[in-house]
Amino acid sequence: MDSDRSNSAAMIRMWRIYRTAKEMCMDRGYQMLEEDINISLSEFVDRFGKEGELEPDRSRMGFSAKPTEAMLIKYTDPPTPKVPNPQPQIGEIWIDFSGDENVGLKQLRDFMQHLVSTSYYSGILVTPKPITGMALRLLRGSTQFEDGPRGGVETFEEQHLLVNITKHELVPKHVLLSKEEKAQLLERYRLKETQLPRIQVTDPVAKYLGLRRGQVVKIIRRSETAGRYASYRWAI
């Protein structure tokens, strides 16, 4: 019976998605437990499996994560005379796995209200199918949307989290720069930020790292001639 459940395709699928979601949070800089990330399939089935069903219970899979000290510093603007004690632009995140087949405006709004009522800074909604067009439109305007959480809401399709794309050998390492590091970079190369190469925020790796407009990532590739080669991209 138990082996039957753990071998079901749906269970293995959700296990992989869960692990990728956890890894994503760790790569973004949230506090994560090592044992949570390396959760084994049988343990996953024990925790989230439903009696007599092949699908895991998605409503119990949601988790929250707190940013680490390093992340807080990275997301804090350098102090200015006007704002001597800037607040970090990041906070606790809530990751939810939607049990509904189709996610539309209603579900998204419920999710936003849940985030606001529990005072999370931002949220990620993982959906089985792509969300509807209207919901996307709501999401696009949600930075000014008064009901939404401060840090905004991201959505991921389940199938996009099946594999951790950053572990692919052709995906170079992306490192987010803080405001201060960005200023140093621009000073060092005497650039304006508009003169940097760009990366779209809809880019898969940018989505994975949750890049916001205006942030700069350092991309470190292996190079045959130079050993390491760093380039920079301005998220747009």
Added chain:
Amino acid sequence: MGPKSILKSPAVPSDAVDARKPPVNEQHLQVALQHANIIQDQKNVEQEILNATLELLEFPPDSKADPARPSPSDAHKFKTLVMPFQPNDYDALIEERNCADLCGYALCPRPRKKVPSASKLHFVDSRDRGVQIVPKKVLEVWCSDDCARRALYVKVQLNEEPAWMRRTGGGHEIEVLVENAETLEFALPLRLKSKKEVQQGELKDGDGEDIAAAWALADEALAELSQERGDKDSNIRTELIKAKIEERTNFKTPSAPSAETTASSAHMAIEGHIPRTDAKKTKDVDDDDDENDWDD
């Protein structure tokens, strides 16, 4: 005058610039504003549609409302909300309502139909089209065939043109398919034929006055609406091209071409154009060159 510097001229008298620039800038400003306004208008309309969808998602407010005979206030609200929609926005609305497990027709409070079996495709036997294979999703959009008809009746009336490009502002009036025709007219009483009839007293005096007053109000509203559409233009419509025609007054009487001027150099013409050359100067240069060449 010496060669023109490519650097910015350091000291241009400021009043001279001011005197020259404004007309140029004015035009640029107008063009920029025009385009900015178009984009802003587009955004406003999209926001409006989104808000309307959010509102129609939980429509009608009364859970026992009858889609066949919607209450006049509901119908009116639905019509005004749906006015800026394009057909694909309306499709999105139906999709959203289905996500919320409601019938796709916004005036129907019932849940959508659930097909009992779990298979993805179904056989549907309709009289006019025979047996068809239909995906389950399509079957589960409406609560009944009547609602489907009512919803599509609204859809075909929607304007394909995006709302910010429509000349008449919001769009034209949309009708809702209703069983009893009286409610279609916002529950307005039958219009009186003329004042005579009122005076003749076919109806009771009080009734007649009420009816007349109701129609007067409706007419007023309609007149207001038409005025809004015709006269009140949003700032986008302000024309960049002026329609004022200015006549050119200083005409010269045309003179016939004289043969002498053209005949002498006619053989030099290249497709009708006679290249102007300073013959003497070029000759001098040529001579110098030649001498130098021979010397070498």
